[in-house]
Amino acid sequence: MTYLFETEEHAQLRDNVRRFSQKHIAPFADAWEEACEFPRELYAAAAEAGLFGVSYPVEDGGSGGDVTHALVASEEMVIHGRSVGTCVGLGSHGIALPPIVRLGTPEQKKRFVEPVLRGEKVSSLAISEPNAGSDVAHLLTRAKRDGDAYVVNGTKTFITSGCRADIVTCAVRTGGEGHGGISLLVIERGTPGFTVGKKLKKTGWWASDTAELCFEDCRVPAANLIGEENQGFYAIMINFANERLFLAGQSVAIAELAYRESVAYAKTRTAFGKTLMGHQVIRHKLADMATKIAAARALVSECATRVARGEQVPGLAAMTKNAATDMVMAVADQAVQIHGGNGYMREVLVERLYRDARLYPIGGGTREIMNEIIAKTEGY
């Protein structure tokens, strides 16, 4: 399946990402997921193949395009790479870099964006804290101005690619209480006082690393402030809307993969003298799965088209995320059911997809918070 907005350019991009994913990810997917990491060299290989520049401005080292191109690339990598953990780890720049691209100075873009797009450095976005996840406006990591630096103290948690990140786009409190006191600061690996606390063990997304980051009297040059001081909350919210669209797109991709695996299994597995596909109940399960995927895909398409036109659609992005994440949980569950006992076995792909899917109604803003946004924006 493709999106309604796709052109010949998207088709070529799909071809390129498919070839890369089939060669550089799929053969190693199971091993990397079990090992809970993928090799660092993959960043350089992905950049070399032209995958990292997608949707970034040419003047910042990207290859141009918009959110629709990034969505298509992400879908193709999930489906043909067959390792969601690798895709989300490799793609953490997709949430870390956009605020720098949007608000950074030319010098900041040169230092932070370009090396990541060349695959030389790894980037993370650090918003969540042990005591402030959904409630971003009350985050506690403090950055106190001292001469030409900010002195940062605090802890971030659940940070994707946090263990290996060279560049962390970090939300800090530079001002008073609430959303008006938050800024974005880039904190680089090696800055004294910045340590990676621990690599966290999780339900799914195994090949990606998820870390706790600690800052203790960490002096960060004031030149690393992204945008204006105390104006970070708005930038974070814009970033979240894009992230939600991506998570919805990944949900569609995971569901599509689970569906394809289930169709293939149902055509070969036999029970009571015929294939599973020969049983109407199984055919109808598959029909329901395909219908749910198509509905979510249509919403992702609508949302992506509007975002690509430059519209701010936080309500629609939240709806799209909830519809797609409900869908992927239901589809992955039915994929396991169709696989029977095999679906519960570690070496079978749908078992892993079922675990991977569970993150989607939580990460990038929970299902409940999405409903708050939908209610506040009265829909669109």
Ligand SMILES: Cc1cc2nc3c(=O)[nH]c(=O)nc-3n(C[C@H](O)[C@H](O)[C@H](O)COP(=O)(O)OP(=O)(O)OC[C@H]3O[C@@H](n4cnc5c(N)ncnc54)[C@H](O)[C@@H]3O)c2cc1C
């Ligand atoms: C694998 C993984 C990767 C992640 N990657 C990153 C990353 O790279 N960078 C980053 O910054 N963060 C990351 N996160 C964090 C993620 O964004 C948060 O987990 C998420 O925003 C929820 O925050 P929380 O876990 O603190 O839950 P909480 O905010 O404590 O929420 C707990 C429960 O209470 C509900 N709740 C909270 N407030 C309300 C309310 N007002 N009304 C109704 N219900 C409410 C929530 O919906 C949820 O069900 C990641 C998380 C995971 C699991």
